[in-house]
Amino acid sequence: MELNVPLPHDAFIQMARPFRFQWEPAQDCFVILYPEGMVKLNQAAGLILNLCCKHNQSLAQTVESLAQDFGQEPQSIQDDVQEFLRIAHDNRWIELRQ
C-alpha cells in the first residue's frame, strides 16, 4: 500500500516486493537485494530496517530502541529515521503493513 512520509508514529512497515532485506556476514552489513542488484546499508539504516521489518516494531518503538541504544534524544533519532524512510520510500523498498 502507498505511504506518505513523514509516517505516523504508530505505523508499521515491511519490505515491498521484490526487495529483500538481510544481514550479510561476509560484507559485515545489512543489504537490500533486488533483481540484478544489491544496496549496502550503513549501520543506522540497517538497524532501522532490522527493527521495523525483522522485529516488527512500530516507528515509535524503533525510535525508542535506537535512542536507548545510542544514548541520544528521541527527537534527533526521530528525524534520522524519517529521513531514511523517505529515501526508502522513494526507492520503493518499503510499504505500510496493515
Add this chain to the structure above:
Amino acid sequence: MITDGLNSGSKPPIPLWMLAELTYKCPLQCPYCSNPLAIAQSRGELSVDEWCDTLSQARALGAVQLGLSGGEPLLKGGVSQIIKHATDLGFYTNLITSGVGLTEKSIVALKSAGLEHIQLSVQAPEEVLNDQIAGRKCFREKLEAAALIKKHGFAMVMNVVLHRHNIGRLGELIELAVHLKADYLELANVQFDGWAYLNRKSLLPTRDQIDQALATTREYEKRMQGRLKIFYVLPDYYSDRPKACCNGWGSLSLVVSPSGFVMPCLGAHKLPIDDRPNIRDQSLGTIWRDSKLFNSFRGYDWMQEPCRSCPEKTKDFGGCRCQAFLLTGDASQTDPVCALSPKRSLVDTMLMEHEDVAVNQMVYRSLAESVRQCDR
C-alpha cells in the same frame, strides 16, 4: 547512508554474483547465444547434489545474487530442488529462461522453492520475427509464460538481445513489456562473442539504428515515469571506450558451467590460459582465491600500455579480455574498442563489414552446428 553494493569493490574480493549454467540443453537456437561454440563437447553435467554443494561453498564465500541460466534451466532435472537449497542458504535467486516449457505446475514448484524473480527472454515484438530469430515456434509460449509469471507474483525482467534485425522495433518491444506487465526491461545490445561473433556481419546494427534506439529508449523512459524500469546496455563497438569487464576480472562474479568449470566470466572458455579449474577437483574458495585463471587479469599488474598508465583503468579495467583476445589474439592487450588502443582499426574494419544477411541465413546455435564448428 547508502552505497550501491554491486559497484563497491571489496577487499579481499567477494564473488557476490554467481551465475550457474545448469545445462546447455535448450529448445531455442538463437544465433547470438552466449554459450561456447563447443557445447557439443561438454560432458558430464553436475548432479543436483553437486550443484547444491557448489552453492553452499559459494554462499560461504559471500555470494548472494544467484542467476540460474543455461541453455534452458527448466530442462535441468531437479531445478526446483537446487533453487530450494539456494533459498535456504540466503541467495536471492533469478531464473533466466526462454519461458518455453514453463507450466502452471512447474511455476508453482518454483514459487514454493523460494524463487525470487524471473528473467524472460523475448526475441522480437511479434510472432513471425520472434520465431525466426529463435529458430522455432515459441512466441505464444513466451506470452503464456509471462502471464504465469505475473499471476504467481514474481518480479519479471523482460530481456531482449538487440541486433540489426530487431533494434528497429524497439518501440513495439517496450509496448510489449508494458502489456506483459514486466517490472524491468533489459535491452542488451548483442555482445560479439561465441555464436554472435560467427554471425556478426548479419547482427551488427548500423550507427543510425543505434542512435535511433537510444532516442526511443529515452523518450519512453520519460513517458513511463518509473512504472517500467528500462536498462539499456550500450553497444561498445560504436563507443570510444570499452565496457568495464564485469567490474574487474575475478573481483565480483563467477560463472559455473554445466559440467563444473568455474570461470570469471562467460567468455573465458576460449582464453589461452592453461588452467581450467573445475569444482569437481578443487574447492570453490581455492579456485576463486588461488587459481591461475582467476588471477590472470586481477588488479592492474598484467596490463600493457596504453592501459597501464591510463587514469581510466580503474573505471573500465582495460575493457573486455575476451574481446581483446578475439580481435587481437592477445588477451592482455587493450580492448580494441578503446579509441586509445593502437588496434582500434580492427573494430572500425568490422563495422564496415556488415552485410544484409536474412535472419534465417544466420548460423543457428544447435548441437549439430556445434559439431560442425568444432571440426573446423
